[in-house]
Amino acid sequence: MADQVMWFRRDLRTADHPALLAAVSAADGSRVLPLFVLDDALWGPSGTPRRDRLVRSLTTLSESLDGALVVRRGRPEDVVPAVAAELGAAAVHVTGDAGPYGRKRDERVATALTEAGRDLVVTGSPYAVGPGRVLNGSGSPYQVFTAFHRAWREHGWPDPAPKPAAARWARAPESDGLPALEDRDLADLPDHRAEAGEDAAHSRWVDFLENRLSGYATARDRPDLDGTSRMSEHLKWGEVHPRTLLRDLAGRGGDGARVYSEELGWREFYADVLWHRPETAREYLRPEYAGMAYDEPGEGFEAWCAGRTGFPFVDAGMRQLLELGWIHNRVRMVVASFLVKDLHVEWQHGARHFLQHLCDGDLASNNHGWQWVAGSGTDAAPYFRIFNPVSQGQKFDPDGDYVRRFVPELAHLDGAAAHEPWDVEDGYAHGYPQRIVEHKAERVESLARLKAMQDARR
DNA sequence: TTTTGAGTTGTTCGA
DNA sequence: GTCGAACAACTCAAA
DSSP states (O other): OOOEEEEESSOOOSSSOHHHHHHHHHHTTSEEEEEEEEOHHHHTTOOHHHHHHHHHHHHHHHHHTTTOOEEEESOHHHHHHHHHHHHTOSEEEEOOOOSHHHHHHHHHHHHHHHHTTOEEEEOOOSSSSOTTOOBOTTSOBOSSHHHHHHHHHHHOOOOOOOOOOOOEEOOOSOOOOOOOOOOTTGGGSOHHHHOOSHHHHHHHHHHHHHHTTTTHHHHTTOTTSOOSOOOHHHHHTTSSOHHHHHHHHHTOOHHHHHHHHHHHHHHHHHHHHHHHOGGGGTSOSSGGGGGSOOOOOOHHHHHHHHTOSSOHHHHHHHHHHHHHSOOOHHHHHHHHHIIIIISOOOHHHHHHHHHHHOTTOOHHHHHHHHHHHHTOSTTOOOTTOOOOHHHHHHHHSTTSHHHHHHOGGGTTSOGGGGGOGGGSTTTTTTOOOOOSSOHHHHHHHHHHHHHHHHHHHO
């Protein structure tokens, strides 16, 4: 048997890893070289929290591979065949990538490997059911979530893969090593940025199952509480496979388990939509929305990015993003709605900003979540569903704790007063900005632009 | 083939 | 303060 390369991408774990299992089996006593390629196409546009998150994950992965992880910087179609040649490997093993960039990249790599007489062996995917597999009776993809979800569950998925037998890691080719962490204040950061990797994912999951799953159905909407699983970034980097989570949920009843597995279903649905319609990473899923009137991103967009719109709940979310590389899901919807409906900026600008900064930023979930808010997506929000940035805050952050945590200029206000600084005498005493738009008027404006677009179609 | 019911996450207004 | 209705039209899925 011959040496093998295990090229890690978004599958930074060792448990429940069919591709790693395949690599170790194929080696059958020979060596396996674990490789990660720092691809400038993905690394370049990333912000500091996202880069550091990846570096920390790779650090823990390498530890669990006895330090054998080889890191190379460059274009995958150059680097991967070169490493395989240096090792004299028979094959390169990967987990399938369903994204538009990943699919093209893997085609290029496979071609380069084939020319050198080697194989790219694809095993599994980051999803319980591989994107493209759930089809209706006519062999077409489902267009709405509810139908997809039913068929997805019926399709089913295998049990988690067993851990591979002890592998012999190859150490021959040189490694560029991991990039240094860029954020000098890392030691002072909140917990969740200090934790990355497979073990952290597992302990957080167990903690969620034991302590928060039962209240998840309602608490998940409260950004002031610790009510969510926080598994998104672990799933994004593949530190855990959703199959493992679904297995653990299967034995549990109750609303929490049901709602959480449905959320995993949304993740799979959006991956499936993107697989069938790769162009929707940039373009409107409903093309007619490209014909609506939008405003160019200007000062309003800058204020939104910086968390200085004058709407406390929105600003808290945007500052949470810059500070933690993560935003609570409820708040993602509200800030997205504000950009698209109140500032009339196209969703792509917001989606790009999110992907740059979110540690859990996933192209399919991110962009289709944005399209849902914009009204152009699958199962899109009805035209009249425009979030009120103030009442959403009052409803889901009733005591103002979330706002005060991320907007220090409002920390002197008590309780829900933090949501309406314009209503209290000293609301602007510490430099908090005035509202940049009037929500009521912009809501009407959005409805008018939508109506104009629809009228133009008739 | 035709028909029918349904479709993540909301807001406002008036009784 | 609470509650129910209205807010478009269309596409999709299933019978």
